[in-house]
Amino acid sequence: MVVPIVDREEIWRVLRDLVAIPSVNPAFPGGTGEAEVAAYVRNYLESNRIRCIEQPVSEGRSNVIGMLPGTRAGRTLLLEAHMDTVQTTGMTIEPFGAKTASGRLYGRGACDTKASLAAMLVVLGTFARSGRKPTIGVHLAAVVDEEYRYAGVARLAQAIEAGELRYEAAIVGEPTGLSRVVAHKGCVRFRIEARGVAGHSSDPSKGVNAIEQAMEIVRYLREVIEPGYEALRHPLVGPPTHCIAQIEGGDAPNTIPGACTLTIDRRTVPGEEPLGVWKRMKTDLERFARETPGLALAVHEPFIIDYAMEIRTDESVVGRLAQAVNLVKRGTAEHGAAYGTDASKLARVGVPSIVFGPGDIRQAHTDDEWVELAEVCAAADALAALIANYGNEEGEEETA
Ligand SMILES: [Zn+2]
Structure with missing residues (x-):
């Protein structure tokens, strides 16, 4: 299908909204939890007529999963991003000010990882409003507690292991500068x-x-x-x-x-x-x-x-994502990382996973965290191209 145009203004607005809502992990000083961001995510998805389910993780903390159906039953791609952030102690900018200057948006979580979440949300909204279904179905899982104990992704992995949810691949949103992390420690x-x-x-x-x-x-x-x-x-x-x-x-x-x-x-x-x-x-x-x-x-x-994680480079999602990213940015690559992510927990239950998103990991958890808005839009364009082309190639023509 034709890749739908993702509206820049909408990405900026959604990212500003997300950064303005505190969602510091309750394990850290000033931790408010993710409930308000979860409500925002749910409201965004539902107002775009995307079906949502909630996965309760602990008291007042739930994952939100938006479900965009595809034309081919049984094939689903997972987009995953965490909603929590680290603490704001020592920050030199207004943590929830969501101010923009010189093409950057500043605030706690702007880079890690609300930029990814905003790009994923708006891509889903764009497909839903376009009125045309992609071949592959797409779920967006906004999860809690990545920064502390991985309880959110653990709950999601449990549902996958139980066969309640099935995915052929996952993209985990973290600041990778649009490169793809295919192995981590x-x-x-x-x-x-x-x-x-x-x-x-x-x-x-x-x-x-x-x-x-x-x-x-x-x-x-x-x-x-x-x-x-x-x-x-x-x-x-x-x-x-x-x-x-x-x-x-x-x-x-x-x-x-x-x-x-x-x-x-x-x-x-x-x-x-x-x-x-x-x-x-x-x-x-x-x-x-x-x-x-x-x-x-x-x-x-x-x-x-x-757990450490590694995806086989002959998994089709690796090439598909590389192709989609190449449409929007040259010179990105596959590489390994020393940090851990939710991807390893998804890989453990059999979902080949890649870590990908806008922003630089060096900006994560910093005193003046920011993300380049153009890169958030490029990530959204790449995800839109990935979804539009997924399953459309040889012998896999659309059925509806
Ligand atoms: Zn993160």
Whole structure:
């Protein structure tokens, strides 16, 4: 079908509206939740006569899914974007001012990821108003809680796994500068506790200093574990990494510390199972403790795990999206990313997923977050072309 023209003014208006509505994740300072944005999304879709369902996730927090039917039953593309943002602490602009200047729109969430959400919404609205159905059906899932615990996409993935919803591919909206993230890392985060023996610090020989034990662990991780990462290097996302992100230890200035806890953020590459990575590290650390006189430690269960993701480059959505983007911007590419997204949770339930959207990831979570309006429009044009052409090629002529 002919690619419908997406109205720039409408994209700007919807993006301004979305940014002006606070939707800070409730896990963060000043967190208001996503309810008001969800109501806006629902109202936009319904006023364009697009059927909507809500997926309750937790008290007062629901995903909204808009459903644009296609002419070919059983084929559906998923567009997914999160509605929550990080906190506004320390911002140097009005977080919800939604001011525009020099072609940019400023505010919390402008780039991450309300720009993607606005582009997706207006594309769906445009198709619905055009009165012509695309070959492929399209669902837009606006989800909660991407910035903290991924509860929104987890609920969506559950419905997919249960067979209530079926998608042949997904585009996950995040600021990629219109490039396509086809692989990204996962993570496993856990704590390692060095266990010493507390005592009066006037005679350090009478105790076991847990902070000094923790130093041994840090050294072991750097000198023995880290060099093994290179062999696991992935062509798109690079090698695994770990970061000792937090350290806590000691009770008082005159006491030999009896405990010291390290928090590790280990980033995984596609092919690594986060829980398996944790188990291996636990085994290695326990062996190290047995071989090191005086060292006692405990490796705690992970408190966060997230999966890495990778889409096979011969999945048809990869080429289709590249083609659609090439119509609006030259020089974009497929690449890997070190950060995590909702895409890995969709990939885990069998939906080939690509991360794509307007804006630069370097602008996400910043003190003066902004997005280039022209790029939001280009993303919308690319999504419109993707949908209009999806399933229209050889032997797949429209049936209605
Ligand atoms: Zn995001």
